[in-house]
Amino acid sequence: MTLRLLLGDQLNHHHSWFDAPPQPSVVYVLMEVRQETDYAHHHIQKVMAFFGAMRAFAEHLRQAGHRVAYVALDDPDNRQSIEGNLRLLVEEYAPEWLEYQFPDEFRLDELMLSLAGKLGVKVRAYDSEHFLADRLAVARHFTGRKTYLLESFYRLERQRHGYLVTPEGQPEGGRWNFDADNRQALPKDAVLPEPFVVEKDLTDLHRMIVQAGVRTMGQCADPSRFIWPTTRAECQQLLEHFAHHALPLFGRYEDAMTKRHWLLYHSRLSFAMNVKLLSPAEVIERCIAEYRARPDEITLPQIEGFVRQIAGWREYVRGLYWALMPDFGRKNHFGHQTPLPSWFWTGETDMACLRHALGQSLELAYAHHIQRLMVIGNFALLIGADPDEVDAWYLGVYIDAIEWVEMPNTRGMSQYADGGLVGTKPYVSSAAYIQRMSDYCQGCKYDYKKKTGEGACPFNSLYWHFHARHRHLLERNPRIGHVYPTWDKMPAENRAALLDHAEHVLAHLEEL
Numbered sequence: 001m002t003l004r005l006l007l008g009d010q011l012n013h014h015h016s017w018f019d020a021p022p023q024p025s026v027v028y029v030l031m032e033v034r035q036e037t038d039y040a041h042h043h044i045q046k047v048m049a050f051f052g053a054m055r056a057f058a059e060h061l062r063q064a065g066h067r068v069a070y071v072a073l074d075d076p077d078n079r080q081s082i083e084g085n086l087r088l089l090v091e092e093y094a095p096e097w098l099e100y101q102f103p104d105e106f107r108l109d110e111l112m113l114s115l116a117g118k119l120g121v122k123v124r125a126y127d128s129e130h131f132l133a134d135r136l137a138v139a140r141h142f143t144g145r146k147t148y149l150l151e152s153f154y155r156l157e158r159q160r161h162g163y164l165v166t167p168e169g170q171p172e173g174g175r176w177n178f179d180a181d182n183r184q185a186l187p188k189d190a191v192l193p194e195p196f197v198v199e200k201d202l203t204d205l206h207r208m209i210v211q212a213g214v215r216t217m218g219q220c221a222d223p224s225r226f227i228w229p230t231t232r233a234e235c236q237q238l239l240e241h242f243a244h245h246a247l248p249l250f251g252r253y254e255d256a257m258t259k260r261h262w263l264l265y266h267s268r269l270s271f272a273m274n275v276k277l278l279s280p281a282e283v284i285e286r287c288i289a290e291y292r293a294r295p296d297e298i299t300l301p302q303i304e305g306f307v308r309q310i311a312g313w314r315e316y317v318r319g320l321y322w323a324l325m326p327d328f329g330r331k332n333h334f335g336h337q338t339p340l341p342s343w344f345w346t347g348e349t350d351m352a353c354l355r356h357a358l359g360q361s362l363e364l365a366y367a368h369h370i371q372r373l374m375v376i377g378n379f380a381l382l383i384g385a386d387p388d389e390v391d392a393w394y395l396g397v398y399i400d401a402i403e404w405v406e407m408p409n410t411r412g413m414s415q416y417a418d419g420g421l422v423g424t425k426p427y428v429s430s431a432a433y434i435q436r437m438s439d440y441c442q443g444c445k446y447d448y449k450k451k452t453g454e455g456a457c458p459f460n461s462l463y464w465h466f467h468a469r470h471r472h473l474l475e476r477n478p479r480i481g482h483v484y485p486t487w488d489k490m491p492a493e494n495r496a497a498l499l500d501h502a503e504h505v506l507a508h509l510e511e512l
């Protein structure tokens with residue numbers, strides 16, 4: 001007898017465990033436990049999406065003839081912890097083996113390792129067979145180097161997998177990186193594709209989570225029309241929709257933001273991939289096939305931009321996480337300690353960019369990359385928010401947030417709390433960037449052009465305050481070298497006014 005544990009983000013239909021015909025001696029175990037709903041303060045839609053996807057996966061296994069032990073959150077025998085439930089199941093089935101797939105989170109990896117020897121069964125672990133590179137690929141690639149830069153790792157992955165490379169291993173189009181051709185602001189007359197939403201009825205699941213008293217954040221306006229895909233077929237539909245409608249302009253408007261639309265040309269595939277209902281390889285290969293089939297409509301910079309996100313960033317941050325944990329989770333390079341304003345949980349602020357990005361995150365459990373990085377993360381870094389609190393907020397709010405991908409992006413890239421391991425400079429900006437890349441500033445209570453005084457945009461003075469207070473840590477960084485000569489050239493009274501204004505903003509964060 002063998003018990004095979006499947007965690008909530010291990011819903012890989014094509015794992016080799018399922019290659020053999022179903023066997024009566026193998027029982028697949030999935031469980032909904034308070035240990036997992038409560039370790040972070042999750043968005044309600046995130047809890048629904050995970051449980052919905054786990055239930056659908058269990059049903060898929062049953063239909064295929066496999067034996068499944070599914071422990072629902074409201075099951076009276078549920079011990080509400082992975083270990084507790086495994087103990088019960090070991091008593092019930094008396095297995096010889098407990099098998100599991102390597103968890104992607106450090107916390108769960110430690111837990112699984114600690115179980116060997118405790119449960120009275122033999123334990124063995126398998127690869128999750130999902131990622132393009134193995135867990136330690138980044139650590140190996142960067143051995144002996146002080147910084148971990150994406151580019152060399154990304155090129156290697158492209159060559160290893162043959163993505164957009166010539167038979168000689170050179171990049172198609174003669175360049176590895178088309179970022180310079182991408183990342184434009186959205187024109188006013190841009191026609192944006194209608195997002196694909198599944199609209200499935202998860203009312204019962206929603207009721208169960210609420211009745212169980214799980215503490216969640218954000219909203220689910222209508223649980224009977226849930227927007228996130230929770231089955232493999234739905235995820236495939238989402239991928240098809242993206243390839244047909246959004247890929248042709250993905251790269252060009254990758255960094256654009258608008259009040260008019262919550263998704264622009266993004267794929268929304270992160271949840272589907274992070275719970276392993278879709279593999280990164282199939283997503284990339286499907287999109288490359290679309291690019292080859294529509295050469296007049298999809299240019300190389302669009303597909304390269306997309307492949308870079310998945311074969312590059314996604315694999316790279318996962319490898320960084322495994323290279324740097326557990327110390328990474330304690331990094332606080334700037335010693336930041338400011339609590340996040342309470343409106344991070346309501347979206348109620350007069351700052352139009354934050355009102356939109358936070359409001360959307362709370363309403364849909366989703367914001368696209370530049371909203372996460374250059375609006376919300378930018379503001380959190382400028383005010384000196386405590387990276388533990390910022391991490392917890394991001395880990396809770398987004399549908400796709402699992403620590404291996406959330407933490408390097410948040411604590412590393414966005415908050416620079418690692419002192420420059422993930423990013424080469426802090427991602428901060430004044431209002432100028434937000435004004436250039438979005439339509440947020442039109443109609444905002446604050447004036448993006450004003451630096452100090454009544455109605456001045458808070459980003460402007462906070463930007464200078466941040467650089468001034470961390471000068472000793474940042475001045476020698478070659479990527480922000482231009483900031484300090486500009487600051488030094490400003491008349492002393494302008495500098496003092498900027499710092500005064502920023503101090504005022506920092507003292508009144510709740511009222512912004």
Ligand SMILES: Cc1cc2nc3c(=O)[nH]c(=O)nc-3n(C[C@H](O)[C@H](O)[C@H](O)COP(=O)(O)OP(=O)(O)OC[C@H]3O[C@@H](n4cnc5c(N)ncnc54)[C@H](O)[C@@H]3O)c2cc1C
Nearest residue numbers: 266267268269270309313314369372373400401406409414
């Ligand atoms: C502060 C911050 C926190 C983030 N937290 C998460 C998180 O918890 N979970 C998560 O999956 N992504 C996270 N990201 C990365 C990225 O923002 C999301 O993957 C993306 O917004 C998901 O939306 P999408 O599927 O529409 O992405 P698209 O824009 O369509 O991109 C395609 C895919 O590329 C991958 N990707 C793109 N950028 C990154 C990146 N920087 N790191 C890893 N994968 C990337 C994702 O799998 C994504 O689905 C975070 C980024 C920032 C700046």
Ligand code: SF4
Nearest residue numbers: 351353441444448457
């Ligand atoms: S003016 Fe400032 S606060 Fe308002 S939307 Fe623009 S950047 Fe945001």
